[in-house]
Amino acid sequence: MKKFLVLLMLAIPAGMFAQQKFGYVNSAEIIQVMPEFEKAQKELQDLEKMYTDEFNSMRTELEKKGTEFEKLQQDSAPENILKRRYEELMQLDERLRQYSQEVTTNLQQAEQEKMIAIQKTLRDALDVVGAEGGFVCVFDLSGGIPFINKNLCEDVTMKVRAKLGIPANAVPALPQPQSK
DSSP: OHHHHHHHHHHHHHHHHHTOEEEEEOHHHHHHHOHHHHHHHHHHHHHHHHHHHHHHHHHHHHHHHHHHHHHHHHTTOOHHHHHHHHHHHHHHHHHHHHHHHHHHHHHHHHHHHHHHHHHHHHHHHHHHHHHHHTEEEEEEGGGTOSOOOTTTEEEOHHHHHHHTTOOTTOOOOOOOOOOO
């Protein structure tokens, strides 16, 4: 009788566990087809182009002043003029370097801010799907989970996509080569 009670005590939690629902999702796949992601990619490309145009303008100015400086050297201009023009060139070059560093930082920050907003939208949809489906836990396949028994879990990727209004047949766009 004692053994029977011990087995019964062990069987109850196992039975309760078997009734729990677990799901999994592939957030990387969803993010790639979210309209917000496509919009963010376009905005980042536009921002990068704006920065590139400004950088090229500054570089053109530096090259022009460099050519003028070389002409002054060939014309044997006075030392004080050469020194002043050389200092101007060095200041322009330093501004160009600083601008390049600022651009890199600004682009990274803009991308991070956009991804945080996209991830929040995804997380909100996942919360709704999880609550509506009665899931105890939903694992993210793109998060490096080493093993998920797909027979004991439900794939909720399509439910999350539906909650976000993403068509089932939408596929991620291939990355476009970036021109420099």
